[in-house]
Amino acid sequence: MNFGPSDETDLLIFQNYFSPSRHAIFEELGKDRKLVVMYLQSGVDEGRRWVEETPKNYVARRIPTRQIAKVVLPVGHLGLPKKAEVALMVDNNPTNVAMLLLARTVKGIAGRTYLWVEHIPDPSKGQGKTLYQTMTSRGLLRFNDGAASFSAMSDRYLASLGYEGVIRRIPQVVPAPELGAARRRVQTLRRFGYLGSGVARKNVSALRTAVDAILHPDLTLYLAGYDPVDIWPREIACGYIAGLELEAFFNDIDVLVLPSIIDPWGLVVNEALMRGRLVIVSEFCGSSEIVAQIDPRLVCGLTSFEIQAAIEYAISLSTSEVDDRLRRARNVMEGFTVVAAADAFRRL
CATH class of the missing domain: 3.40.50.2000 (Glycogen Phosphorylase B;)
Structure with a gap:
């Protein structure tokens, strides 16, 4: 045009x-x-x-x-x-x-x-x-x-x-993933992921400390979007990702964690939820308003202890409880589509 x-x-x-x-x-x-x-x-x-x-x-x-x-x-x-x-x-x-x-x-x-x-x-x-x-x-x-x-x-x-x-x-929105993209079904929550920069306000160090303190043999933390200086036990570094690598990251994880000290929204939350992944988010992220609708216990504080408690709660969920929260997530995200955002602009 x-x-x-x-x-x-x-x-x-x-x-x-x-x-x-x-x-x-x-x-x-x-x-x-x-x-x-x-x-x-x-x-x-x-x-x-x-x-x-x-x-x-x-x-x-x-x-x-x-x-x-x-x-x-x-x-x-x-x-x-x-x-x-x-x-x-x-x-x-x-x-x-x-x-x-x-x-x-x-x-x-x-x-x-x-x-x-x-x-x-x-x-x-x-x-x-x-x-x-x-x-x-x-x-x-x-x-x-x-x-x-x-x-x-x-x-x-x-x-x-x-x-x-x-x-x-x-509404804050992201484009939907391509139809037909392979997606591993999530039944239990053991694989956690972070996607973003490594700056201090993202609070990644508290997340890593929280995961390190949890004594669960199957727990894994995927770190994407930045290059950590060192890798701790049970961590997998993915670096900067986009395209097929981004889809592979979401396929690998069960839960995205966004522990930011402050964040106007955090669109990675939308990206995860639209791909059938649950999210743990800090109460100081704008996107906590949609995560709270799925399960308020997936909204956490900023300390490693508070993040640890949220992760341990997620690990404790049964397959049926995970299915229930994924169903809630799908319902919530119906109001956070590109079409819904465009319609909101049309009403101005």
């Missing part, structure tokens, strides 16, 4: 950079809506390894920008459409100043405007970063008719700003 910057569009959406999950939503949305997505950064700017796909059902453009320290600023011709029925500005720290500079122009283009909000209350952030984020979020909210929130934690973030306006919920 291709149309010039002077054309009108149904939806105008601003994003920091391309991501496969958002691309899937936009492709679905573009089937019956005229959609323009404006990117302010590239994925490599934030260390992402994704390959950017060419849109088929929507138009994607890159706003020329310049980065000063960690702040992204717009420069040159913007290439915005002359009119949009709905526009979504993005609330993300690196691009918030740019978005504030563009906000009045976007407000003049669009019939309705919403602020895309994924921030959550985060006590781990320093005072300066928290002040910057709070001020820019409040500033952007003043330019918008409502907020598009992606989790209950983001709702709480908005409440912490004193925001009392319209909030529309958009």
Whole structure:
């Protein structure tokens, strides 16, 4: 699909950079809506390894920008459409100043405007970063008719700003795995996996300590997404994975564990649940709201002892209890599909 910057569009959406999950939503949305997505950064700017796909059902453009320290600023011709029925500005720290500079122009283009909000209350952030984020979020909210929130934690973030306006919920989703992909049936929970980076806020060290303390002969921990410095007994290092390696990882494990100290959501949770794998997640991840619907005891604290207790509980589940929780997971995930997310955008 291709149309010039002077054309009108149904939806105008601003994003920091391309991501496969958002691309899937936009492709679905573009089937019956005229959609323009404006990117302010590239994925490599934030260390992402994704390959950017060419849109088929929507138009994607890159706003020329310049980065000063960690702040992204717009420069040159913007290439915005002359009119949009709905526009979504993005609330993300690196691009918030740019978005504030563009906000009045976007407000003049669009019939309705919403602020895309994924921030959550985060006590781990320093005072300066928290002040910057709070001020820019409040500033952007003043330019918008409502907020598009992606989790209950983001709702709480908005409440912490004193925001009392319209909030529309958009589900966090990932594309479904390909039909016909081989999948080992899970009956008992013995193989646990972590998928993500090795940075401190992911709390992987607490997970590894928890597994090391459990005296079960069949327990295994698969570590994927990063390269650990050393490998402990009962651990298998998978490194960075994608494509067939990603599918093999989910086929090997019974349970994904996401023990993050703070995480706005954690899309790996969706990836696991959509592939028939249960999840243990920390209470400080946005995705804990869906895991709690499956089994609240699979939501844990941050210490190795709390993670250990959740893993030991999972190990104790019988085959029939595992089947019951997998059934609940399938029911919950019916509301977290690409089609459901696209429909939520259509209702804005």
